[in-house]
Amino acid sequence: MTISAEELLAIASNYWDSSKDFYLRQETSPRTERLQAAWTRELEHVERWWSFRDALRRSLPGFELKLMGSTADAGFRLIAYPILCTQLPRYDWSIVGCISILAPVYAVYAVEYECTKGKRSQFKAIFEPTLPGMDFPVRVISSKIEEVFGFSAVPSDISRTPIPLFVESKEPPHTTLFDALFTSEPASIP
Template sequence: MNLSKEDLLDIARKYYDSTNKFHFTTETSPETQRLHALWAQWTADMSSWYALRDKLSSELPNHITGETYPTNDGGPRCMVYPPKESIPPTSDWVVVGCVSLLAPVYFVYGVKYEYIDGRLQNPKASFEPPPPSMALPARVLARTIEATFGYSALPREIAETPAPLFAGWLEPPQTTIFHVLFTNDPSNIP
């Protein structure tokens, strides 16, 4: 990745508000309009995204894959769930890969759940390495994103850098570069 923290913040400023002025009006800020235009452009040609999904399904045939792309986020996310028959009775880990629409970077992280009454509950995002059972899916997801999009992994230390911007209901100092490039709610996955 050749982009510095400052470069990434400069890019994000074009798509996220530096004040909460527009949170309390029906008017859409110019930054949000630009973000929505990026999403419209991306949804008009999702062939690379479909290729990513197909490749993941081929390389991880026993795993369950999912996706989400809320237009208030900085990019789409793809999830790799463990095979249904391997879900443990106490906890579980889902691997999530984010692709930024704002910059040529991606990030892979996990969402840890408790397995209660046959359902995954209490999601919590984690930037820690995945447990051994999900290490292979994490590597496959990262490798597939790189091969499909040509993007570089965003280092965790840069991802966790504070961003003086408003992303969803996050506001400074809670907002980070991760929140503006990828998602303001990393625990929220389908």
Template sequence: MSISAEYLLSVARNYWRSDREFDGKLERSPELERFQGLWEEKLEKIDEWWVLHDELRAALPHLKIGDATATVDACFRCLVYAEQQLVSEDPGNEPRSRCWAVVGCVSILAPVYTVYGVQYDYKGREWIARRVFFEPLPPEMQAPAETVARKLEELFGVEALPREIAETRIPLTVERQEPPHTTLFHALFTSRPESVPL
């Protein structure tokens, strides 16, 4: 199956607006009503999502499995992550450490998924930097990402959204993303890919 950017934009228009007419109002927009209704429907089948977590735990026993699903986003998000690791220990300075996660997303709007990586750097306990990786992922993330992708395809029958389509700019406002910066990735998955609970 091949899904076009035009088709995905037509789907996204059902759930996201091109303006902020309803900001600050008690009344919900028709798009938000549809979005929340779709989430209610999808959450009735949440047990299928937990099966994915179990399968990932079995396939990747050396890594942690978590969840980052939030109903303000347009997707379910799972995490496969490593424990925080020491990067450097300078005498007289706080130690620096790093952790990373592979994030698997299944859109609730269309039968597509994506997998990306997030890396957090810390100085002592203070977060000092974070990066989002799409293609190519750093070497340590590649094998877990392949496992996540394979499991998403097997369990949910979804297809990977090509990066070039995901990066298509769209004239819609998605949470904090506004045109001309909004992309299909934001509309189908999340406007804050860097925000994961690590």
């Protein structure tokens, strides 16, 4: 079941401020405290995230998987890196599955980058992954999130909806539902 943009905005509004007032003060806003409390609850059950990663590892041979979460964000991210092999073409992309801790929703996207001497740089988030080879990990990650968590995918047009909230380094009119539900820095991966 898809949750509407209005419903997602109502949820996000409980965790992100609509003004800069608290950014200029020493005290934490009630919304930030709610986000921190959501992370505390989620981290009490962190083993389910490790189990999810391990189950996905069996379904995605040929990919290195990393799980990351930051209390500055609103969700966990699982990054699938194609393992490089001398017999295969070089991949300069990874697939990222984001799972919100605020709403029962997820998103899957790609991060493209340049790879020079084993170092990644020039990261760019691609919200409609279409390069050859991306379909398989996108399908597997999506189906495993739905199977394990029962969450619904947020369509790209809804996740890119501008919202009147301040999320980390983003502020209106540049803030989107994606920023508030997942991360304001989608291209930032290890």
